[in-house]
Every structure is written in C-alpha cells, then in structure tokens.
Amino acid sequence: MSSSTPDLNLAQQEAVHYLQGPCLVLAGAGSGKTRVITHKIARLIQAGLEPARIAAITFTNKAAAEMRERARGLIGKPAREVLICTFHALGVRLLRQDGAALGLKPNFSILDSDDVTSLLKDAGGSTDAATARQWQWTISAWKNQGLGAEEALAQAADEDARQVARIMAHYQERLSAYQSVDFDDLIGLPLKLLQQHPAVRERWQQQMGHVLVDEYQDTNATQYELLKLLAGPRARLTAVGDDDQSIYGWRGATLDNLRRLPQDYPTLKVIKLEQNYRSTSAILRAANNVIAPNPKLFEKKLWSERGEGEPVRVVDADNEEHEAERAVARVLSLRAASRHKEWKDFAVLYRANHQARVFEQALRKAQIPYKVSGGQSFFDRAEIKDLCAWLRLLVNNDDDPAFLRAVTTPKRGVGHQSLQQLAVFAARYRLSLFGALFSPSLGAALPARTVAGLHEFGRQLNDLEYRARHAAGAEDARAFLSDWLKDIAYEQCLYDHSDSPQQAATRWGHVNDFCDWMAARCGGEPDDSGGLSLVSARKNLFEVVQTISLLSTLSERAGEQNVLTLSTLHAAKGLEWPHVMLVGVNEGLLPFKPGEDDGSSPTHTENLAQRLQEERRLMYVGVTRAQHSLAVSWTRKRKKGRDVVSAQPSRFIAEMALDRQTTSEDPREKLKALRAEFAKKVAATALR
DNA sequence: TTTAACAAATTTTTT
DNA sequence: ATTTGTTAAA
Numbered sequence: 239m240s241s242s243t244p245d246l247n248l249a250q251q252e253a254v255h256y257l258q259g260p261c262l263v264l265a266g267a268g269s270g271k272t273r274v275i276t277h278k279i280a281r282l283i284q285a286g287l288e289p290a291r292i293a294a295i296t297f298t299n300k301a302a303a304e305m306r307e308r309a310r311g312l313i314g315k316p317a318r319e320v321l322i323c324t325f326h327a328l329g330v331r332l333l334r335q336d337g338a339a340l341g342l343k344p345n346f347s348i349l350d351s352d353d354v355t356s357l358l359k360d361a362g363g364s365t366d367a368a369t370a371r372q373w374q375w376t377i378s379a380w381k382n383q384g385l386g387a388e389e390a391l392a393q394a395a396d397e398d399a400r401q402v403a404r405i406m407a408h409y410q411e412r413l414s415a416y417q418s419v420d421f422d423d424l425i426g427l428p429l430k431l432l433q434q435h436p437a438v439r440e441r442w443q444q445q446m447g448h449v450l451v452d453e454y455q456d457t458n459a460t461q462y463e464l465l466k467l468l469a470g471p472r473a474r475l476t477a478v479g480d481d482d483q484s485i486y487g488w489r490g491a492t493l494d495n496l497r498r499l500p501q502d503y504p505t506l507k508v509i510k511l512e513q514n515y516r517s518t519s520a521i522l523r524a525a526n527n528v529i530a531p532n533p534k535l536f537e538k539k540l541w542s543e544r545g546e547g548e549p550v551r552v553v554d555a556d557n558e559e560h561e562a563e564r565a566v567a568r569v570l571s572l573r574a575a576s577r578h579k580e581w582k583d584f585a586v587l588y589r590a591n592h593q594a595r596v597f598e599q600a601l602r603k604a605q606i607p608y609k610v611s612g613g614q615s616f617f618d619r620a621e622i623k624d625l626c627a628w629l630r631l632l633v634n635n636d637d638d639p640a641f642l643r644a645v646t647t648p649k650r651g652v653g654h655q656s657l658q659q660l661a662v663f664a665a666r667y668r669l670s671l672f673g674a675l676f677s678p679s680l681g682a683a684l685p686a687r688t689v690a691g692l693h694e695f696g697r698q699l700n701d702l703e704y705r706a707r708h709a710a711g712a713e714d715a716r717a718f719l720s721d722w723l724k725d726i727a728y729e730q731c732l733y734d735h736s737d738s739p740q741q742a743a744t745r746w747g748h749v750n751d752f753c754d755w756m757a758a759r760c761g762g763e764p765d766d767s768g769g770l771s772l773v774s775a776r777k778n779l780f781e782v783v784q785t786i787s788l789l790s791t792l793s794e795r796a797g798e799q800n801v802l803t804l805s806t807l808h809a810a811k812g813l814e815w816p817h818v819m820l821v822g823v824n825e826g827l828l829p830f831k832p833g834e835d836d837g838s839s840p841t842h843t844e845n846l847a848q849r850l851q852e853e854r855r856l857m858y859v860g861v862t863r864a865q866h867s868l869a870v871s872w873t874r875k876r877k878k879g880r881d882v883v884s885a886q887p888s889r890f891i892a893e894m895a896l897d898r899q900t901t902s903e904d905p906r907e908k909l910k911a912l913r914a915e916f917a918k919k920v921a922a923t924a925l926r
Numbered sequence: 927t928t929t930a931a932c933a934a935a936t937t938t939t940t941t
Numbered sequence: 942a943t944t945t946g947t948t949a950a951a
Contacts, residue, residue: 298941299941324941589939595942653927653928653929654927655928656928687927807939830939
C-alpha cells in the first residue's frame with residue numbers, strides 16, 4: 239500500500255483526501271488527473287473500502303487500460319479487484335447481470351455501427367446508405383437524451399422527424415427480436431433498469447462504495463442520470479473533468495452536466511488543479527490564448543514551472559503534400575538536433591481521419607516508422623468482422639445481422655435473393671433466421687439447392703456451438719478456433735477473395751492475431767479485460783465473444799512501440815508527446831465548416847456559436863498535447879471534393895497571439911534564394 | 927440466382 | 942483510396 243504522504247501538490251492532495259461527500263475536480267490539461275484518480279482509489283482502500291466496491295469510469299478503453307496499469311503500479315494486487323472500465327463496459331455488466339428484468343437475455347448481442355446502418359436501411363425501406371446514416375444519427379441523439387420512439391414521435395417538430403420516429407419504432411422491434419442492443423442502449427437500458435426496478439437499483443447502490451468518473455465533461459444526459467443513480471443518495475462520487483476539453487458535443491455530451499453538478503449536489507466540493515506538469519510556458523501561453531475567447535464555466539488559469547521553452551512555430555505550406563514534407567523535415571531536424579529523441583516522441587495531429595493519408599505516404603518515403611491511431615479499428619477489418627459474426631451467432635442465435643454476414647462467408651451458393659426469401663419466411667413464422675433453418679416447411683418455400691446450402695450452414699453452426707460451449711482456457715480456445723477455421727476453409731476463402739496473394743496473407747495474419755488474442759483472453763490475461771472480468775482466470779469462449787464489440791484496438795501494448803504517432807485530435811485527448819505538430823490548421827477545417835448545408839438541419843446562430851466554441855476547445859486540446867515543442871501548420875491550397883481551392887490559415891492561429899518571428903521560413907525558399915544568387919554569379923562570370 | 931468484375935460516389939470527430 | 946451499387950457472365 240502506498241504511503242499517506244504521496245508526492246502530490248496541495249490541490250491534488252485535497253482532491254485525494256476529501257472523502258466526506260461528492261467532489262468535483264476541475265483538472266486542467268496536464269494537471270495530473272489520472273494521478274489524482276489512482277491516488278484517490280488508493281486512499282479509499284486505505285480508508286477501509288473494499289477494492290471491489292470502487293468503480294472508476296472512463297470513456298475509452300485506452301484510458302481504462304492506462305488507469306488499470308497506473309492503479310496496479312500504485313496499489314499492487316488489490317487494484318485488480320477495482321472496477322475500472324468504460325461507461326459502455328459498465329452498461330454491459332449491468333445488462334448481463336440484470337437485463338432479464340427488461341426482457342433481455344444475458345447472451346444479447348451488441349451491434350456495431352455498420353450493423354445498425356444496414357438494419358435501419360432495411361427497417362426504413364431505404365436503398366441509400368447516407369439517409370440511413372442520417373436516421374441513425376438522429377435516433378442516437380434521441381437516445382442520448384433519454385427519448386424512446388414514442389416520446390420522439392410525440393415531440394417531433396415536423397413530418398420528417400415523425401417519419402424517423404416511426405422508423406425508430408421498427409428498429410427497436412428488430413433489436414428486441416434479435417436480442418440485440420446498440421451502443422446507446424448500453425447506457426440507456428441500464429438507466430431504465432435502475433429507474434424502474436428499485437430492488438436492482440438498491441443492490442447496485444449497495445455494491446458501489448465510490449464512483450470515480452474520468453473526463454466528466456464528456457458525459458451526456460443519460461450517462462449523468464446513470465451516474466447519479468449508481469452513486470446513490472449518499473453521493474459517493476468523484477467527478478474529474480475539464481470544461482475546456484469538452485469535445486464530444488456532437489455525441490450528446492453536454493456541459494450542462496458540469497453546470498448541474500453543484501445544483502444537484504449542494505454539498506459538492508469543487509477543487510481546481512491549475513498547475514500543469516506537461517508543457518513549457520510558451521506552449522501553455524498559446525493554449526491559454528486560444529481558449530480565452532470562450533465563455534468560462536469555471537475560472538481557472540493554468541501555469542507551469544517547466545520554463546519558457548522553444549517558441550511555438552507556425553508553418554505554412556503550399557498544399558497537403560508540401561505540408562507533409564515539411565512535417566517530415568521538422569521531425570528529422572529535431573531528431574538530428576539531439577540524438578536522444580526517439581520516433582515515439584513525435585505526434586502529428588489533425589482534424590479528420592482522411593488527412594492521415596498524405597502523411598503516411600511522406601513518412602513511408604522517409605522511412606519513419608509510424609502508427610495511425612484513431613483510424614479504423616482492427617475490429618473493423620472485413621476478415622475480423624466475418625469471424626466475429628460467426629462467433630456472435632454462436633452465442634446468440636437470434637442475432638440476425640450476424641447470421642446474414644456469417645452465412646455468406648464463405649460463399650455457399652446462398653445469395654441475397656435466397657436470404658430475402660428466408661427473411662420473409664422467418665418473419666411469417668416469427669422466427670429468427672437461424673430458427674427458420676430447421677423449420678420443416680422451409681423446403682416448400684425455397685428452392686431445394688438453397689435449402690441444402692442453408693442446412694449445411696446450420697449443421698456446421700450446431701456442431702461448432704456444441705464444441706465452443708466446452709472450450710474454456712487458452713489451449714481449448716486456440717484448438718477450437720483453428721479447427722473451426724479449417725472447417726469453413728477460411729484461409730482458402732481469403733485467397734479467393736483478395737486482390738493479391740500478399741493481401742490475402744496479410745489478412746490471414748490478422749486472423750491469426752485475432753485467434754491468438756482470443757485464446758489469450760480465454761486464458762484470463764490480467765492485462766486488458768475491457769473491465770469485464772471480476773474473477774479473471776479461465777474464461778469460456780462465449781464470455782469473451784460478448785465483449786468484442788466494445789473494443790477497437792487489439793492490444794493496448796501497441797503504444798510501447800517506438801514509432802511516430804498520427805492521430806485525430808479527438809483520439810489524442812489524454813495523451814502527450816514531447817514534440818507535436820498540429821497540421822491542416824485551416825479555416826474551414828479546424829474550425830470545421832459543415833459545408834453546404836442543404837437546409838436538412840436548421841442551424842441556429844446559437845448552435846453555430848456553440849460549434850465554434852467546441853472547435854476552439856478541440857484546438858486547445860491539440861495545443862496542450864505538446865510537452866517541449868509545438869508546430870502549427872496550414873496550407874495555402876487544399877482539396878475540396880475534386881478540385882483544389884485556395885485556403886486561409888485558421889483564425890485560431892492568430893488567436894494564439896504568437897510573436898511574429900516564430901513563423902519559420904521554408905527551407906525551400908532559402909534554397910531558391912541561394913540558387914538565384916548562384917545563378918547571378920554564374921551569369922556574371924559568363925559575361926566576362 | 928449467384929458471383930465477380932466494373933463504375934461511381936463519398937469523408938468530422940467515437941463507444 | 943475505399944467502398945457501394947450496377948451490370949454482365951456463369
């Protein structure tokens with residue numbers, strides 16, 4: 239156990255030692271909030287609370303993994319019993335345990351975003367994926383406000399909204415038929431559960447001795463309600479957050495939660511962490527300047543003892559390619575300046591995922607190793623989704639979206655036409671697609687060849703399910719998985735469908751990574767359990783499968799590689815690097831301009847101002863990621879759709895109020911000047 | 927009716 | 942560049 243006088247500053251100590259009631263810690267960027275949370279966990283244990291009764295809630299798996307690691311470093315073994323997980327993982331836990339009260343079986347499936355899109359396409363009778371996405375977005379927003387289909391219909395403003403509300407009703411019917419939930423349900427349903435079932439609520443409140451929330455400013459309305467219920471009447475709650483780093487408004491996060499906390503909890507203790515341990519004063523000054531125009535919810539001023547440091551650089555480039563070249567040049571020159579710098583000391587941050595591409599090319603050309611974080615996740619790969627569909631179907635036979643994917647991989651002569659017919663058949667008899675496979679009257683409804691294919695699929699599945707049920711522990715799981723892959727000849731399938739043999743090999747490699755990872759998890763790896771293993775040890779394959787949808791990265795250890803990081807600003811939150819380059823800081827891109835708004839969403843001026851504030855916070859987050867050096871770059875031209883348009887530097891660059899001489903000159907210009915001079919000389923000598 | 931090959935359109939941020 | 946929708950061949 240840690241000593242009672244940890245090396246914390248006064249504010250941090252106060253936050254850690256205040257156990258009398260609800261507590262809000264306003265933790266500025268780089269002020270050591272993870273440190274405060276882990277020390278507070280230690281303090282709670284020291285004060286006699288059982289580790290298993292402490293919950294620390296984060297937003298991302300990465301944050302949860304880091305906190306778990308730090309807690310273990312500080313507290314040792316008891317840390318393993320502390321529930322450290324994401325909001326969504328907590329929701330899963332609640333629903334697995336008590337979801338029956340809502341008519342949800344413990345083996346329910348979690349649909350990923352793509353499943354939801356295609357489900358909505360189907361439920362709403364749309365051929366257009368873009369409209370389905372729109373619906374998805376609207377429905378998600380409703381759910382995040384705690385609205386169901388009926389309420390949404392009742393309060394819908396126009397016919398459009400009413401139509402989406404009706405589609406939502408269909409969608410919900412499908413979800414319950416499939417025994418499936420979407421991401422928003424993982425918060426909304428647990429909330430409903432605790433609201434409507436007092437016995438369950440009291441049991442969970444009893445269980446929760448103290449709840450700590452990380453990144454509190456990112457909570458949405460339903461998450462806040464859930465938190466309040468979990469913390470219970472005695473409000474054993476520590477919320478840690480920073481209003482200036484609220485960048486998830488588009489996902490339903492609302493700063494109202496920060497505003498309401500002092501009102502809902504009159505005894506709330508508010509503690510500000512204002513000392514920054516991360517950045518130099520030059521960087522911090524730029525950050526403070528950027529955020530200054532925003533209205534303040536809580537007044538706070540960050541300061542640091544790290545010295546003035548290098549001035550923040552502004553870099554201009556002709557276009558994206560040139561910008562990438564200059565970024566690479568900067569990395570190389572910084573690295574040359576001191577031989578101690580490693581690749582992992584550098585990060586390139588940008589607004590949107592697609593901006594990564596140019597930088598990837600430039601880095602590859604310069605042979606600089608890199609990783610892209612915040613891009614598409616490992617589990618979004620087609621080959622992994624194929625396998626997950628099979629596994630999901632094994633766990634939950636009612637999971638029709640999984641069925642549709644699994645039945646066509648590998649191809650077995652059953653195409654969409656047949657599946658359409660099967661769906662009609664299943665709907666008539668109120669069966670799941672899987673259930674319909676074994677109906678005796680199926681033969682009358684579908685052609686014999688198709689039925690044969692379907693039966694073969696069903697037989698395979700039954701066989702697999704039987705074997706999977708008995709697979710526990712790493713060795714069993716590994717054996718099961720490789721048998722299965724052999725059974726369905728998946729490797730062959732990959733080679734048939736890939737463009738090139740080496741692409742197939744890469745994919746097969748992914749599949750093997752996936753299997754290794756699954757097996758490791760079945761063996762009860764202590765490392766990354768997604769917060770779902772109270773009693774780790776050996777796990778059944780089924781238990782592991784159920785948590786996959788929540789994950790994005792395969793191993794949290796990827797961060798330990800010595801490579802440069804490319805990341806979106808959103809994905810960069812909570813991280814830090816010695817040298818950061820903020821790229822594409824252009825008007826229209828960093829204060830993002832929604833493009834031509836075709837009147838589909840009425841944009842109020844008030845809304846627009848809020849959007850700008852959030853963009854500013856995003857810039858603030860980017861600036862505050864840097865420890866020693868920061869460069870901000872923009873391009874004079876940028877691609878907009880197919881054509882190239884001229885572009886302006888972001889207003890945020892001016893707002894940083896940097897000294898004028900910090901603008902670095904382009905080495906190419908220097909070279910050009912030298913050449914010109916040389917040419918003049920040559921011309922002069924030639925004249926003689 | 928299925929599948930593979932081909933043309934076309936599309937990008938803010940994520941659990 | 943990737944991914945969806947369309948068309949032609951098997």
